[in-house]
Amino acid sequence: MPCRWIVTVFAAVVFLVGGATVAHAAVHPPAVHAKAWVLVDLRSGRYLAGKDQNLRLPMASTTKIMDAILALGAGHLDRKVTVSRRAAAYARAPYSNAGLAVGERLTRRELLEAALIPSADDAAYALAQSLGGGSTKRFVAEMNEEAGRIGLHDTHFENPIGLDQEGHYTSARDLAKMTRVAWRHPLFRRIVGTGYTTLRVGGREIPLVNTNRLLFDYPGAEGVKTGTTPKAGDCLVAAARRGDESYLVVLLDDGERFPDAASLLDYAFAHYDHRVLVRAGREYASVGVPYRRGEKVKLLAGRSVSYTVGEGDGIERRVHVREKLPDAVRRGEKLGEVTVEVDGRIVGRSPLVAGRGYAAAHWWQKLWYTVRGIFG
Structure with a gap:
């Protein structure tokens, strides 16, 4: 069935260090002798x-x-x-x-x-x-x-x-x-x-x-x-x-190729870090179960997304969730996606899957859901 997506920004941060949000001034690479x-x-x-x-x-x-x-x-x-x-x-x-x-x-x-x-x-x-x-x-x-x-x-x-x-x-x-x-x-x-x-x-x-x-x-x-x-x-x-x-x-x-290469590699190791920006199995959104008020299903990342980020990099995660959910869902079924952007460029995607399944609502659950919607 064709599906549409609801897009929300999940997080926008500047270079995560130890779980905190830290902004750094840009550090320039060392000068080298290469043409x-x-x-x-x-x-x-x-x-x-x-x-x-x-x-x-x-x-x-x-x-x-x-x-x-x-x-x-x-x-x-x-x-x-x-x-x-x-x-x-x-x-x-x-x-x-x-x-x-x-x-x-x-x-x-x-x-x-x-x-x-x-x-x-x-x-x-x-x-x-x-x-x-x-x-x-x-x-x-x-x-x-x-x-x-x-x-x-x-x-x-x-x-x-x-x-x-x-x-x-x-x-x-x-x-x-x-x-x-x-x-x-x-x-x-x-x-x-x-x-x-x-x-x-x-x-x-x-x-x-x-x-x-x-x-x-x-x-x-x-x-x-x-x-x-x-x-x-x-x-x-x-x-x-x-x-x-x-x-x-x-x-x-x-x-001076050898010392210059060493200086640039030192700079990279000091000022960049390979980070897991989306971790498999972690919750990144939740959705309401159709016709069950207050009942939610966690959406978990299906795979990890890692990337090398530097000081001052802007990291943004965007969550895309299906606008209309299926009547019934199996555990692990894809219901959305999280994309990761670094400085405005998409660097990875991970499917968002249902943390648990749910069965289709009975007719009386749909009726009760509609009645409560009318009378509050």
Whole structure:
């Protein structure tokens, strides 16, 4: 049956701390040296702070995050790949490399580890050749197609490594979005969070040491990727988690990338909090039972809604209840909805369900209800 809704504002508050309503003056993020940067909540993608976050800039080896998205999407990570002469050409300075030799055979998984942990260009190129059916040009086309699917409007790839090249660029905001897509893959999270590991190839061992210094220095650091070229400067994508909170920083062209990332992550942990804004099972409204004066049914949240909120954020919950209730209701049946807004933007919804059921009223209950309505 079609239903209409009665909407009421349940609560409007400014950043809940310990159950109290507290208003704070805005605290600005620390100054950093990056040409462009962004700080986001890793879970929701909420933009928290940034500068020139849509500016198109070279990305260096953060390019390999897209390599990982395509590799993980393609699967067959145990498939063996033979290192080509072209890939092995990157196994020397000035390229970051794993020292791979022509004819050596590694799995796609091993190449991905080498590409992400020490940022090995030779491994990334061999991986791209494998995924592109032998053609890096085809693989780069797939990178750009994937960028379009993800909605990266300020990103374009010209090579699979991140070498400085006209038309090879991204923005801090796009790079954050790209990283959040990769972050959905448990293997990606495991690899970029690895400090040290060893590959065994052709009877020799290749030590891999992560180029992301935060993994060793910053409490809660989980990854993600460094990048450096003459044109791009020093770049960094960094993620960290503490308890229920997790944040992502992107810094492009920042000569102080590690301390700057640590400062921004410290700021996020200090001034934001991941909160349960609607709790499953809690009462958020009540409705009268049809034809029973004074009899109420509690409406309980069917699921929790959580979100990262900051000091000074306006939080509003709006309760929507069906204008005409059914004659009979089962326990757990949806009778409404509560929506949560943070600074005017809807961030979550939860159904409101009946805390108990009730049967349809008998004819004499309806009659008595009508009579009492007439005579008071």
